[in-house]
Amino acid sequence: MKEQPELEWLEQYRQGDVQALGLLVEHFRRPLFGFILRMTEGRGDPEEVFQEVWFRAIRNLGKYKPKSFLSWLFRIAHNLIIDRARSARPMRSLNEAGEDETPLEERLPGSTHDPAELTVAADLGQRIARAVGGLPVEQREVFLMRTEAGLPFKEIAKIQNISINTALARMQYALAKLREELKDDYHGS
Amino acid sequence: MKCDKAQNWILLDQTGELNGRQVKQLRDHLSGCAACRQFQGEAAELLGIKARVNPTPDHILHAIRLAGAREHVREKDSDGMLVFWRPLAAAAAALLLVVLSWSMITGRDAPPVQLAKEWDNGIDEKLESLETMISSASYEIEYEYEWYEEDADELAALLLYMEEST
Numbered sequence: 599m600k601e602q603p604e605l606e607w608l609e610q611y612r613q614g615d616v617q618a619l620g621l622l623v624e625h626f627r628r629p630l631f632g633f634i635l636r637m638t639e640g641r642g643d644p645e646e647v648f649q650e651v652w653f654r655a656i657r658n659l660g661k662y663k664p665k666s667f668l669s670w671l672f673r674i675a676h677n678l679i680i681d682r683a684r685s686a687r688p689m690r691s692l693n694e695a696g697e698d699e700t701p702l703e704e705r706l707p708g709s710t711h712d713p714a715e716l717t718v719a720a721d722l723g724q725r726i727a728r729a730v731g732g733l734p735v736e737q738r739e740v741f742l743m744r745t746e747a748g749l750p751f752k753e754i755a756k757i758q759n760i761s762i763n764t765a766l767a768r769m770q771y772a773l774a775k776l777r778e779e780l781k782d783d784y785h786g787s
Numbered sequence: 788m789k790c791d792k793a794q795n796w797i798l799l800d801q802t803g804e805l806n807g808r809q810v811k812q813l814r815d816h817l818s819g820c821a822a823c824r825q826f827q828g829e830a831a832e833l834l835g836i837k838a839r840v841n842p843t844p845d846h847i848l849h850a851i852r853l854a855g856a857r858e859h860v861r862e863k864d865s866d867g868m869l870v871f872w873r874p875l876a877a878a879a880a881a882l883l884l885v886v887l888s889w890s891m892i893t894g895r896d897a898p899p900v901q902l903a904k905e906w907d908n909g910i911d912e913k914l915e916s917l918e919t920m921i922s923s924a925s926y927e928i929e930y931e932y933e934w935y936e937e938d939a940d941e942l943a944a945l946l947l948y949m950e951e952s953t
Contacts, residue, residue: 611855614859616852616855616856616859617852619851619852619855620848620851620852623843623848623851624843624848627843631843645844645847648843648847649847649850649851652851652854653851653854656851656854656855656858657858659858726836730836741834744802744834745834745835745836748802749802750802750803750804751798751799751802751804752804763795766795766798766799769798770794770795770798773829773830773833776833777829777833780833
């Protein structure tokens with residue numbers, strides 16, 4: 599596969615190939631949806647947000663300058679999540695059932711297939727999700743942009759409209775809190 | 788190097804945002820600092836955490852593709868409108884340019900401006916004649932009213948005379 603297939607797909611979509619848009623969506627689904635999933639926990643439907651991010655991206659594709667498409671998508675997601683937070687939707691707790699009657703925390707199981715390991719991993723996954731969800735929004739966002747998309751701090755700072763030192767400080771605070779929350783998982787076994 | 792700075796550099800090193808000289812300085816610091824080495828290990832572990840994400844549901848993909856197709860249609864439509872209006876806008880701009888250039892070069896009004904002024908004068912004349920018609924009509928109405936007033940006075944005097952004589 600080429601280094602930046604997204605640029606080719608973008609061009610194909612601009613030429614009228616709607617299938618290329620599907621390839622773009624799939625290519626960026628994991629980091630983008632992972633970010634939205636953890637940023638919107640308890641605040642509405644992540645699929646709806648994911649869809650709206652793409653709608654906005656499609657509408658504003660003319661404004662996109664070929665740098666990092668993923669950073670651009672994250673910027674849109676960041677603005678959209680802020681807009682939705684301002685609309686003051688009621689919060690749901692992590693273990694409260696959503697519209698699909700599946701508690702949000704159950705959507706974060708581990709990655710192993712052995713039943714015993716799966717239980718432990720799912721438990722750890724839940725604790726991690728809870729710890730990340732407990733971070734202040736700005737710190738959580740920096741953490742998720744870094745972990746889900748691997749965005750460089752320079753890009754994260756631009757998206758959050760802060761200095762790179764502030765972005766680094768937010769990450770330091772986030773890591774310190776997560777270390778504290780998850781210390782048993784580090785030193786317990 | 789202080790540990791605060793070193794720990795920021797550890798984060799930047801993981802995203803490839805340090806230059807070669809900075810990487811070397813960081814390694815030098817790490818070789819002699821157990822606390823920063825521990826931070827490096829824990830940060831790498833915590834930053835390796837990712838949410839589990841299911842495949843995008845078909846209806847979402849379908850909705851996004853549909854929006855993409857609609858946007859293409861909309862763009863084509865708006866391009867068509869631009870193609871239609873572009874010559875008209877260009878012609879208007881050219882006419883404006885000619886008028887302004889004419890005025891600047893000759894110091895007189897350009898023919899279209901003169902035409903507009905003549906048309907303006909014609910309107911003034913018509914308005915004046917209309918005003919004259921209205922004022923003469925109102926004079927006639929006033930005169931006839933006076934005439935009726937005089938007749939009424941005469942009639943009233945006749946009635947009074949008849950009453951007195953009976």
